[in-house]
Amino acid sequence: MNAPHIPILRQGKPYQSLDVQTVNQLGTEDPAAEISFACADMIKYDLHKMGEAREALKRFSGNELVEITKKAGELFLHGDLPIGTEGDLQSPDDYVMSLAATSGLPHSLIRFNMTRLGGLFGQIDDIFMGLSRGLSWDVLDKGYGEQGGAPVSFSATTNELAVILPSNSPAVNALWIPAIAMKMPVLLKPGREEPWTPWRIIQAFIEAGAPAEAFSLYPTQHDGSGAIIRRAGRVMLFGDDSTVKQYENDERVEVHGTGYSKFVIGEDAIENWEQYVDSMVESVSANSGRSCICTSTIVVPKYGDEIAHAISKRLAEIKPLAQDNPEAKLSGFANPKFAEWINEAVEDGLVSSGATDITAEYRDGERFVERDGMNYLQPTIVRVDSFDEDLALREFLFPFASVVECPQSEVLEKTGYSLVMTAVTKDVNWINQLFDHPEIERLNIGNVPTNRISWNQPHEGNLFDFLYTRRSFAFAESA
């Protein structure tokens, strides 16, 4: 297939811009896609009309949208779907190849994420039930009803859910998919190297019967993203701690920041640490360590050295391989500079005598390696003496974790915020303390990898609560 032209979608209508940018296949001068870019003012204009997109979705019942969502999932996984402006179709394999060409992700990881995303569509009933705490779709259809015997009514907080998507993680599209069944149009700004996944999901939805008006896609520059963030009624974006801080008082904006996810072993379970190595390896390395739900700190009361060595041995087996090698688990960096910057940050932390790169003993070559024109960072486990070390609580876009020893009684005080915490323990008192701790967003008790999450519970915010607000209401008897 020739490099397709990815147009702007303005409430589902393709718009070919005069501002076209070419995204090349990584490490080559061969074009992978031509992308139409939208100017910021166009987005501002279109935002005024998003009420029409919402009306288009409201013409469908919740149950109809559930069926459409489920069908869209099948089409996303298995269908030949439109791509570009010339009437071409994209098979699932074409999708994998296109995404691999621009993102650096191995085919195996793309297929893994594809399966995860595809599965999410099918869970839409369960997701809505979980996030709304048992609400019936009818309540959204009518605007009011009952829940658990109590009268409830919900009104939308916005006419659109805007999402500023990153280039490095197709899985994050999972966050907006349920919005369609919740009758909320989406306005997506794709990452420069990753228009493929949002485009394919949109096409799957439209093919499944969803109104095209519900989908807007705006590849755009920084000023366009700024316009979306300032103007949209509800916005999801991805960023670091400074971005989180910037929007912490803006209820319109939900920032998906650094996860600081942790794998913790209790004093009652530490003697069996070898039984948890598989989970720790998966937690650190799943999705090439790029997810905020990947473990970045392992906290144990003792055996820190032994655990660091045991995990390092296993992680050292994960090497840069050809992108189409079915065993490939490590992603290259679409932006080669990222790998250099991250490696420098790790090296800076290792200057301290209290931090040791244990993996260096086991892996082939340096952490930073080049292969097939791409930059890779090989998995790294750093043994740190204490939480005072710079690398103790850091998260990077590759399989990286620190291992730190800490008495169980001090864990909550030292660990701070955790998007996910797995605590391997049966100590009821400690479990109660963990459940009571406000800085743990998702808590797994027992030997569960941190990367295994369920979508029927909140993930960095509750999508239903983000899009809808409960109101009081009453009908006069005569009404």
Add this chain to the structure above:
Amino acid sequence: MTADEAKAQLDERVREMMAWHFSDETGCPFWLDWMAEAGWDPREEVKSYDDIIKFPHFQDEWLRDEKNERFVPNAYKGRPFNVFETGGTTGLPKQRVGWDDYKHDYEQFSGQLSDDFFPKGGNWIMVGPTGPRRLRLAVEHLANVRGGSCYHVDLDPRWVKRLIKRKELDQVERYQAHVMAQAVEIIKHRDISCIFTTPRLLASIGERISISDHGIKGCFCGGTSMTPEYVRFLQEEVLENRAQFVPTYGNTLMGLAVSIPQELPGKDYSVTYYAPQPRAVLRIVDADNTEITKDYGEYGRVELTTLTQEFFMPRFLERDEAIRREPHEKYPWDGVGDVRPFGALTKKVIEGVY
């Protein structure tokens, strides 16, 4: 006029201006002193536009550091002058003195406007930087020359730039909304058929009201660079293809370089500007060796030479780059296309803020 005739006209203009600015009777103290220090007489050595490269690049700092009186030609001695300021954000701004140039420039520009879209007798509104800027008087003069009056709504770009530097983007939007509210009220309640504003402000007005529905038929725009896609957006969506969009390129030091609006759709909205020759000349030069003129179709830095009796400014390097374009039958001299901030692809420039 043919390209050869235009060249001959320009060369003649150059000789006239050398004679004017470097004679004791008519020249200004700044250039007369410069000649004495340089040790050569431009009247002898600069006989055509090609000889202009014998001058060094005009430094706009001179317009800040020198007293304004030193730029007053002796021929204008004793005649009070207008003071016009260029952009600037801090400190003493750069200033240009002037008398009638802005009137000549805008009368010439008026001759280029379509009477269908800029009807004679129609009123104008100017929404943008007024204050000490030449534009404020110039647009009003344009309206008057065409038989109309002009309403004004001010926007202070220096304040906007400060807000952007401080990343107070919410404040930028609030200030813009404040300006817009004033403009919209006037457009709604007065008979206005023409507007001058900047691209961003035009889009912002169009977000609030249908500009065409309120009787505006023509929009003369300038102030910042525009991509072809943005020009298309303004013409097709903001003006709904019911009013004519006339992009211009200019500043206090030059006057107005004009485009050919009716040809824009056929050229994918790539705008080419033609300087008001022979009063001013634009040349696209190699940024690393500015004596070299770039080939047609190539990007280079914009160099401006202004040749009026009021103001001589040789080889001023604008903060823009553009594509050198072929002469047009309507304007048989080089054009400059797809103007953008100099170094736009390699550095972040605060531009197009209003």
